[in-house]
């Protein structure tokens with residue numbers, strides 16, 4: 001039964017791209033304040049599931065509920081859900097012609113209708129939180145990949161979202177920059193921010209996740225605590241995947 005603790009409910013969701021079935025009857029719940037990590041091979045459906053959660057993709061079958069609201073094609077609901085759910089992508093998606101500060105104030109002004117002054121105050125708070133306040137007046141191209149991703153996280157946080165979705169946030173980074181981004185994410189997890197993270201970083205999953213879901217071919221094959229999934233996988237498919245993955 002659904003509880004008010006459940007901020008996201010995904011119920012029997014399927015999604016097709018032409019003949020490709022990206023999600024097969026997927027169900028999961030995300031509890032308020034918890035960290036849920038999606039793992040699985042490339043093409044297993046992790047991104048599609050995240051994108052359905054904030055309605056960047058629309059499920060073909062099943063239901064998705066976010067904070068008590070059923071997602072539908074109603075534009076008002078879609079806009080509200082998108083404002084309440086922050087998303088951090090693999091490729092940062094910062095505007096190259098805007099400074100870091102402008103990147104973080106833009107959506108706050110348009111979507112949250114904040115004044116420039118308020119938006120800048122919040123932007124600076126969040127830049128401090130991710131440890132790069134001194135870069136506020138730089139352009140994205142003047143920052144390292146890790147710093148750009150931290151700006152993207154600050155931008156998402158500045159919207160004061162109810163949930164943060166991360167789609168392989170460290171996959172495009174050089175190895176030496178991965179840790180600085182994962183450390184920021186770990187801090188957010190400790191602060192009780194609700195997060196759903198698709199990642200290949202098993203060390204992060206082990207340290208931060210309340211629940212791990214292993215996906216393969218559009219299905220959730222196995223779910224549980226990191227200890228259950230990593231140390232005592234029940235299915236051969238999970239064991240096989242984990243045996244090919246680098247733990248760090």
Ligand SMILES: Nc1ncnc2c1ncn2[C@@H]1O[C@H](COP(=O)(O)OP(=O)(O)OP(=O)(O)O)[C@@H](O)[C@H]1O
Nearest residue numbers: 017020021022040041042043044045046047048049
């Ligand atoms: N817009 C799209 N059009 C057509 N097929 C798509 C589209 N998006 C995803 N797919 C297909 O859906 C399946 C699931 O893809 P998805 O990106 O969700 O997997 P993933 O687990 O996130 O993979 P990765 O780890 O490589 O990002 C794949 O077969 C993919 O090719």
